[in-house]
Amino acid sequence: MMLAALHLAWRYVARHRLQTLLLAGALALVITLPLCLRVVVQATEATMRERAVSTPQLVGARGSALDLMLTALYFKRQPLPPVAMKHLHELREANLGSAIPLDVRFHAQESPIVGTEIEYFGLRSLRIANGKMITRLGDCVLGARTALRRGLKPGDAIFSSQEQVFDMAGIYPLKMRITGVLTPNGTPDDDAVFVDLKTAWLIQGLAHGHEDVSTTRDTVLKTETDNLVANASVRMFNEVTDKNLDGFHFHGDTSAYELSAILVVPKDPKSEALLAGRFLKGTNAVQLIRPREEYDALMSTLFQVQTLAFSVLGLTLIAAAAISALVFALSFRMRRREFKTLGDVGVSPLALSLTKLFEITLVGAGGLALALIITLFVQWNASTWVQLLLK
Template identity: 40%
Template sequence: MSGLLYLAWRHARAHGARTALLILCIALALWVPLTAGVLARRYNTDLRARANSTPLLIGAPGNRYDLTLAALYFRPSERIETISYRALDELQAENRATCIPLHQRFTARGFPVVATSIEYAEFRDLRLAEGSDPLRIGACTLGATVAEDLGLKSGDFLYSDPTELYDIARPPALKMRISGVYAKTGGPDDGAVFCDVRTAWVLEGIAHGHVEAEEIDEALVLSRTDDSVSVSGALIEYAEVTEANEASFHYHGDTSLLPLTAVLAVPRSTKDATLLKSGVNARMPLQAVTPSAVIDDLLGVVFRVKAFFDLVGLFLVVTTAALVGLVFLLSSRLRTAEMRTLDRIGAPRSAARTLIALEVVGTLVVAACLSVSATALTLRFLPDLVASF
């Protein structure tokens, strides 16, 4: 057997180009369905885990998929309508759940800015790697991925992205002081910037503060009187909440109408969850959805599409196997003289078949190893699609 192994190895080396081409074709045919299957199982598990850990989401009537994806995975969507802060007060008044406000309409350096309360960190079990939670207006705490990618830490500053660069009517970017960094969780929270909901209202332009007249750059002053100063908004590059002006930040109008994008409700019991959901959907101009049911429906559609591509992958494997078999069959026909030589030197009659089988098995083993390695590399370097879903 060792002699036949040596002959198979020498034959593969002598026809290196053909052998390499066969290995690559087989490895590719195996890599596509293998990687797709592993990724599908991973994302299915991770997506369902995030959804199953979130009991109830409440938001404006509309597309429940947009509401769920935005609230759970911070996926931006301009189609999500806001709800008023009054809705949060009414939900809390029912005393059936812990209600956590969410506001997610802005970004900072491309990362989503998630405005919420301290209860969110407790609910998601977010641990601080350094610093503190964003308790003050104008402060923020970074997810682990944000801090790593931007090279920021506690005490540094992060600027929000302006919504309309050339629209002077829109509020300028906000210079936020980083109060802390959360430890890595492996989920969407790693790629978000967290702040208090009051900070989101500053970003909206609803809340604003005042500065002392002597602190204003004269280049920005349009006009000045004894008791007022008119400043050019077009020249203000960014706003900043400091210890000097924090107390002056206020809202105009009814504070109960301040916007939120969703409310994350954690019912105290299954009965409370049922009553709260049915009550919201029946009486209030809101919608309450169960994230696990929404994700199940979404993944049901995705996996029906995946079933089609699984058939395509199976067809690819079968076609490749047929072509490889044809190549080895034609190769064995061309090696008739070689097989006759084996017979003349006294080799067993099964030696020719064993030699071909060793070559086939060796090619398949090398191709399978290459396919598994390629799948491992793909999973290693592919971005985490769940964290940025």
């Protein structure tokens, strides 16, 4: 009897597969939404947590602490007020820990160009998997995913992208020599292009290279005391080579050069407390944040939103269940004649009830299976999507 009821239910559901799929799909969606929300929040938590925890302190221009954290830790592409190099010098002079500069304002297509110093690679446990480390101005090393995605290897070149398309007077993209590819560490580092801090400034236009004006007299506009002013015909370099390396030079006061942020690794808890104290003043142009605390605040907000969404989705689920019950009730009502015939033939009311129950179960199971597939798909891709969101 059970098998007959199941067979009958299955045949009905299979015959009306479009209606079944629609109903199961609707159920799947209302089941999936809270599950996916949970999965995405967990993925966000997992993606952001380790990075936040492994970065004790962060110094940046006063403003949004969250923006500062997202830029310095996850290389999120967003405008951030810069911090001057002099603050890096001050931090180093204080001798309370190591200070690592970060310049995250430029991109090579979708990949952030991170200008930093060699200590950064040690802090993030990044090693060269192929090739060698940056050796001079204009060199870069690639994060593992960037190299893989773009099919680049040591010896190849990569261009920086123009940040302002309409800035006609802006600098040309810099062609950078790839000297190495880093080991993957499953963080935003894998998507980055790492350059020396000076190369970042070169991209910014604070340094430049051109042919020697003193040896090519037709490029001289005027001669001043101890100075030659070039005319517009002087040839500018957009690539650093061993030949033209000496033609590159910086202008202005380097202590005023800009950084995006400074990562700080204090020597000990006392140094950490002292450093925090130095930046407490509200009048300070810069701020010091603890990424862990910012991360906790962000997650707390996310959990609150999640709880609210769960409440709304819970109500939606109840509504969907009520509508499904109505759909089944109407369907069974329309098929009264069919069930009466089966009863007339001699099929018991229990068998008929089982048939109806199996139909509901099959649709419900279909909905659950769909929900599971969607959730697994979201889970499979969640960390990639979260990383895209952080870009």
